[in-house]
Amino acid sequence: MSLQSVLESGKFVVTAEVGPLKGTDTTEIIEAAEVLRGRVDAANVTDQQSSVMRLGSLVVSYLLKQKGLEPVYQMTCRDRNRIALQSDLLSAWVMGIENVLALTGDLPALGDHPQAMAVYDLDSVQLLSVISKLNEGHDMVGNELAGKTGFFPGAVVNPGADTEASFELQLFKMEKKINAGARFFQTQAIYDVDSFAKFMKRVEGFKVPVLAGVIPLKSAGMARFMNKNVAGVFVPDELIKRMEAAENKTQTGIQIAADLMKQLKGVCQGVHIMAIGWEKRVPQILEAAGF
């Protein structure tokens, strides 16, 4: 079932994430696909995540599709100009990929090739409008396509912006993304459901489904690291203490993620689990959450 029809059915949606590795060995990806198939509604495939060079998201999305797992093809504007972006979108459609998540992309300076030229010919909002045009049967400058696309485009938003200006800017940009064609949103990891509920109240009027980000904690150190270094992520002290005190950290991390998911069920339209190496534990998390 396509992600679009699951979202339209009103079911609480679960998506996961697969991060391609550096190299040509696809064993991990195939194993993750087999574990996730039938347990999640779709899986994102990250595009050179954190600006670290890896196997491409287009071909891994295709592999997931072949394995019967619905892919969400992540596409950033960092590494390709408008010609390459449009061409890859056409290729994706030919490969049977239906969902695209449009992102601007991290700066190369954050990755393992900091010398690379950042492209940013387009940004996430403009990429969404390009996808909308391809869906209408034209390229971005209006030339007719022989065979159009039918993508279901999505985008991201950071509900945890920590200043008034940034919070409002995120809402303005979210609205721009919707006007440019975004049909669903995935968010940065949420640990404070009350604050997130306030965000959801603000975006209620947009009538676009939001899948809240869930990152299972592996340790207290990981939580502290994210608080310090990942914009928009705030792990409350109480959870950090719980992880610190836990005898079985894996079990506690899974339980916290499951509890968050249960709370989020009443707040938004779905969750997006970013397991970061724990892809194979996603079914355990779902089970603990009663999903």
Next chain:
Amino acid sequence: MILSKQKPWEEILGYLDGEKSVFLLGCNGCAQASGTGGPEQVTEMKDKLEAEGKKVTGSTVVDFLCEKALVKSRLRGKLEQVKVADSILVMTCGVGVQAVAASVNKVCHPACDTVNLGGSRGEWKGSERCMECGECLLEYTGGICPLTACTKGLISGQCGGASKGKCELNPEKDCGWELIYKRLKAKGQLDMLKKPIPPKNWDRMMPDVSVMATSHWALERTD
């Protein structure tokens, strides 16, 4: 004003590998202001090269190495020193090195890297930057350029990386979009943030072809 910095010493020495003698050329214009090719740096360079066993056949500092007529007239009195040198080490910006290379039939080594000014112009210090993009967006952004104020140069709004109002790449640097937001808010123009900005025509950022070709000054005319 063009900003330059001296290349790493090993790189300069590498250029001179296999050569025994060199003539030094400095510039009293931007390179002197940059502290990379003024009289002081030329003297330092002479000492350092001699310590490496290179023979410095002579040196001079021209007011503006970017002006070919000046380069030629100032070198006229030093022709013998230039002739006996294996090469010329030019201690100035990329324009100056090109002007010297075009004026003298000698191998010319650049001693400096020309540094991108990031859109700042003129002698007066200030925080405003213009990238000369050929398609001004300041109407929509409260008079703050998103191409230069935002590290990513985003024109549709803030990325998700700002933390406490600072850029994720440099916690010292204000998030450009936060500055834009505050300015627009102060001016009662927040609705500008809803306006879709079409993809930029980056082609307009390229200089006009007539500017890219050498613009001939009267003194340089060959016809």
